[in-house]
Amino acid sequence: MQKDLIYDVGFHHGEDTEFYLVKGFKVVAIEAHPGLYRAGLEKFADHIESGRLVLLNLAVAETSGPITFFESDNDVWGSINRDAAMRNVRLGAGWREITVEGRRFAEILRQFGTPYFMKVDIEGADSLCLKALAEFDDRPRYVSIEAEVDVLSAIRREISTLNSLGYRKFKIVRQGHVPLQSCPSPAREGRFVEYKFPYGSSGMFGEEAPGDWVSGDAAVEGYRRIVRVQRFFGDKGWVRRLPLSTKIINFIRPDVSWYDTHASLA
Structure with missing residues (x-):
């Protein structure tokens, strides 16, 4: 490495x-x-x-x-x-x-x-x-992938694949909140920088990625609610197929975003 x-x-x-x-x-x-x-x-x-x-x-x-x-x-x-x-x-x-x-x-x-x-x-x-x-x-040492949040079985498959490769610790990072991230000082990865993350970027990584490291099973459970919301309101959700889908989503304003799974070797 x-x-x-x-x-x-x-x-x-x-x-x-x-x-x-x-x-x-x-x-x-x-x-x-x-x-x-x-x-x-x-x-x-x-x-x-x-x-x-x-x-x-x-x-x-x-x-x-x-x-x-x-x-x-x-x-x-x-x-x-x-x-x-x-x-x-x-x-x-x-x-x-x-x-x-x-x-x-x-x-x-x-x-x-x-x-x-x-x-x-x-x-x-x-x-x-x-x-x-x-x-x-x-x-x-660290990997991040975009989580496939449409069905929980896909999340289980991703975590299982990472686990088989030796990755034992996981973080769920909501990408819509990346512009709110602020780099820690002193730095925990590389050198310290004051950085403003643009919307659409992946944000901090490794030990600087937000949140606590959890087990694979805990990560799957963490995604359970996220998948439930996606099933209704996400890109492939059934609400998207309704004639008034845009108006419904704008009225309800569901907590829909995309997520990255960060993984660390044991």
Whole structure:
């Protein structure tokens, strides 16, 4: 494990990469969307030139080689997963099929080494990164993935997979509250920085991630209420299928957000 290295799998506009860099870490970032990749090359040109950032225009995939990528009108939602693209249509975002270069995540790990922390948010394909870790004895000290909060069985599956990889401690982090986060002083990860997190970023990580570490069973129980709310009001919830869904949701204002599961090795 390289203690000064972080993987940002799902670079987007570099919101998370920027934070990791100012904290003093080197970063390997992965972005499948060609336009976001080109914008990242320009925005982070100095960090790339210095060698502190490697930005890859790749889609994490089951096999290496050209792969179909569903480019969404909402650039947050691009995915190699057709079901994710269909969800985007239901939410009012169109998509186009483009071809990008796919790469097995295990190949990326072999090329650049095991990071200290690995953040994964790639719209329905996070599990491919976790499965790749099973091929290595050396694993990241900390991992975060976007939780699949539509059904509790998916949460159980994610926690079980992480547990099988040696991760024993978990935190549930509500992403809608990330802009409210404030870095602790003294720092518990990297160097201290005063940082304002933009909406959509993943926020703090490792020992600085908010909340207490809990067991896998406790994490599943913590997600139970979250899944219940999502089942009614989330992106795939039955209320979304009603003719007056927008008015109903605006009136009730349910506590709906997206969540990341942070995991730590024992």
